[in-house]
Amino acid sequence: MATAYDLVIRNADVATASDRFRCDIGIRDGRIAALGANLDAGAEEIDAAGMLVLPGGVDAHCHLDQPMPEGMRMADDFFTGTRSAACGGTTTVIPFAAQEKGGSLRAAVEDYHRRADGKAVVDYAFHLIVADPTPQVLNEELPRLIREGYSSFKIYMTYDDLKLSDHEILKVLTVAREHKALVMIHAENSDCIAWLTERLNDEGHTAPKYHAVSRPMAVEREATHRAITFSELADVPILIVHVSGREAIEQIRWAHGRGLPIYAETCPQYLFLSEQDLGGEGYHGAKCVCSPPPRDIGNQRAVWDGLAGGVFSVFSSDHAPFRYDDAEGKKLGGKEQPFQYIPNGIPGLETRLPLLFSGGVMEGRIDVHQFVALTATNPAKMYGLYPRKGSIMIGADADIVLWDTRRKVTIANALLHHDVDYTPYEGRTVQGWPVLTLSRGKVVSRDQAFAGEMGSGRFLPCGAPQVPRLQQGKSI
DSSP: OOOOEEEEEEEEEEEEOOEEEEEEEETEEEEEEEEEEOOOOOEEEEOTOOOOOOEEEOOOSSSOOOOSTOOOOOOHHHHHHHHHHHHTEEEEEEEEOOOOTTSOOOHHHHHHHHHHTOSSSSEOOOOEEEEEOOIIIIIIIIHHHHHOOEEEEEESOTTTTOOOOHHHHHHOOOOOOHOEEEEEEEEOOHHHHHHHHHHHHHHHHHHHHHHHHHOOOEEEEEHHHHHHHHHHTTOOOOOOOOSHHHHHHHHHHHHHHTTTEEEEEEEEEHHHHGGGGGGOOOTGGGGOOOOOOOOHHHHHHHHHHHHHHTSSSSEEEOOOOOOOTTTTTTTGGSSSOOOGGGGGOOOOOHHHHHHHIIIITTTSSSHHHHIIIIIIIIHHTTTTTTTSSSSSSTTTTTOOEEEEEEEEEEEEEEGGOOSSSSSSTTOOOEEEEEEEEEEEEEEEEETTTEOOTTTTTOBOOOOOOOOOOETTEOOO
16 A cells, blocks of 8 residues: 655654744655644654754855865865765755856856766755956856856955955946845955965964964954945845854944844854964864964854854855865875965864754753754755755755754764864764754665765755845844
8 A cells, every 4th residue: 555655754843943843744755745743654754752853954155076276175075075964964065166267157167067966965056156257257157157046156355366356346246136146255354364474474473373363353354344335335135154253243233233134154163163273282273274263262252142143144164175184185285384375174064063053052052943044944045945945844855854962972083974084173072963864855864874875966056045134133
């Protein structure tokens, strides 16, 4: 006799961004077909008694197999990166198709599809990185790509091979306004960083800890204020990515007080790492080199307050997988490098959700609904994937994660599923861990072991952004 569902999850204690309820979940053809009590039998059944059932995470800022300058290579491709995501409770990732200066944006997208095809184990979309906004890109390529489902793009105010001038930024924002796209901005003042780096080098200060000295909060604060001004001039929402501390947060709150649609993202490194991690013995601080850099303990508290108070709409990993002991990674060319040449970024796809769940929900800083909003629902909405992704509702993809809120895990790189040779969170104990991950109704991770299939992930074209309404600094 035919069963009503392919899979039924029984006794689910479901939490979404707005509600909490108990039900059975019926899944058919990879989608949620029913939520209710005592559902008919499924071909397979899972008992979720004692577990917390959440939507699969959406990591809307991660870097996988991104083309690098000669001699550098990211450790994770679309298989190892999405494998790691699945084992950490994330069922959708949005990495970056990056244009090179002098190159075509369309060519970057085509190359990135070749890198992803047949490898991903969870679903994925692409952001664009606009590094060379020529008339061809602005007038033809970018509008066409937005229509095809690439409705978000990142621009940089720093890094010589990526940064745009103020004039170019305003042109890109104009395209976003005209074609209903969302622009993400890396806000740091490039000239200030270059001046400080030159001075530090002249004084012989080249160790990893000086990375933080070269990028003080002032350079992030100034660039954040400038990005807000550009948004106001172009009359278009923007998202300030990887906000690190108090001074940038103050600028964002100032913008909210003026009614400006400025959205913000932060990352685990600004909650769980500090500038002291950059100053470890010898070269080990290179493991924590990212931009902006981790700040001090006081700024960690400011970021937590921003999460709780609605300053941030999105919590992402900014996973940038460079191996530490590798000639194509942190030890570029097989040598310890001056801080300005250390590849920027740290791994975090698999640990993003457990870290925030433990430090946020279990320690009472945020509630479970805020957790779901920050890590799944808001990014799905802002990047045009909702309601297919980001919630547990009838018709949505059956991206579902069972959490054991009692399980304590001491993070160790040996337990993780990326292809990086370290984690900056080694030895940290968290409470609450994803013990079963479903991607479109199929188990891709069980009990901290990968259970998926290479190539089962699908590319997702994105619709128009659904930016949340801001009221007194809170997204609602």
